[in-house]
Amino acid sequence: MTASGRDEVRLEAIARACRVQIIRMLAHAGSGHPGGSLSVIDILTSLFFARIRHDPRRPDWPDRDRLILSKGHCVPALYAVMAKAGYFPEERLITLRKLGSPLQGHPDRTALPGIEAATGSLGQGLSIALGMALGLKLGGSTARVYCVLGDGEIQEGQVWEAAMEAPKLGQPRHPLDNLTVILDYNKIQLDDFVTKVLDLEPVVAKWQSFGWAVLEIDGHDLGQIAKALDQAGATRGGPTFVVAHTVKGKGVSFMENDPEWHGKAPKTAEAIRAIREILGVSEAAWEDYLATDPATRALVDELRSLEKK
């Protein structure tokens, strides 16, 4: 197996574990957004465990790379990778959306070190990313800025203000080639399919016409994600926009491509089934699997105990 192949196996395992945590968190919270969290998790895993320079013990390190999750409603995915990276203990994940928890329903920079900006009011993150990338360049830092947008999100007008500005901002001395923007193109928004609400197409041509370098990838193919991030990192003179085609609810059959699962938490039985599917275990083999995997057994028991509450 090649080095990149080995890395993909490692990342795949992390992404799978994070998917399980997303389901667990949402089941505990009783609300939240599973569909978009599951569509973006391979991207976030690739960023956190193979790309960004950061130090979970020093979240305010000035030269850290920054990630802005502009589609803030999918923050369970971000919490999952942050916990796995060591920003806070994994046990805290189940406090999501609970009173007093730093794991707010949408990202709160002041509550949780490592969150770079408050997002969740869609359309704002890209502008912040522009300013950050510019500020880092002005300060002589080599840090990079990553910004993840939702597909429905780019219906917001502010995104297009930022899209028009980004290739020009800082030129000629401080072009924003330290900025990579990734579109989590899962084709579904709250009310319905994006094509039915307000189609984005031709999305690649639009961003190209605004002056961006645009790449198009499968947002669940870890090899393609890595290659795109490499290419974006090597691009000089301006920012890069990566259109990542994804599947909403990816990894859970009954959530995939269903607008109903944009913003609904799984009930206990659904959560357990989702976890079984994420782990790739058939229904017939499930009890035997649990007998050999005490951690998953404990998780299933934990979720069952929620039902009794």
Next chain:
Amino acid sequence: MTAKASRAAFGEALVELGARDERIVTVDADLSKSTMTAKFAKTHPDRAFNVGIAESNMIGIGAGLALAGKIPFVCSFACFVVGRFETIRISVAYTNANVKIVGTHAGIAIGEDGYSQMGLEDIACIRALPNIPIIQPADELETRQVVAYAVEHQGPLYLRLTRQNLEPVCPPDYRFRLGHWLVLRPGQDVTLIGSGGPLANCLTAARMLEADGISAEVIDAATIKPLDEDLLLRSAGKTGHVITVEDHGISGGLGGAVAELLSEVLPTPLRRLGVQGFGESGEAKGLYAKHGLDPAGIAKSVTKFLSR
């Protein structure tokens, strides 16, 4: 000092402060000639960014710059910048980004351009956010000090400036402090709390009232949020009558803030002078007279108020 618009004093102060502090940057939305940051752009071209007519993006870029360690001044007309309230609310306030939001062309005193260009609800909007102080200087001296303070202040801040020239009102030894008002003229019978544009008219009104035997205390409320509660309560307790005077809509501005405090802590007869309804085109003086913000109008309101 002679009369000068607070936007002009702001533009000059920023050039000087920018020469001493590399962190200061400006972000404009095609109004830098009007907000007076054009001077900064000329002196410090590498640190001035004009992002086109896109105020939401301007505010967001400001937030990002602040999060990367810069001290950004994001500038437009008060109505246009605060009109992008949701971006201020999340990208600046909730994020607690160290952004200095500058709204010029405050109030009906901009005159001829009419209502769509008048900042008349900006104080009300920003007041609703938990962590953004609101400062409105009343003359050149105060503006220079306020801009220097804004650079030092950690966290977001809203600076409200005028298009029109402002007569000097502060004494030469005046030192601005956040949340501290200044008694410009002591008095016994009524407290006139003014801020920004109409403050000089309050002083003129006080002189007119003196001739009628009414002693008016005039206070410069440069900080609209937080209020100088001590000074306000002390003065209100002494005179027993409070009138607020501002070039802002009658709801939610300085008058609203004063009313909230007094009604809870020290119920005191209060009149709020400000702009009723929408603004309109016209000469600034005529507009002030129409809304009772000119010296005669203020004096008349005081007389009527005291003779109830």
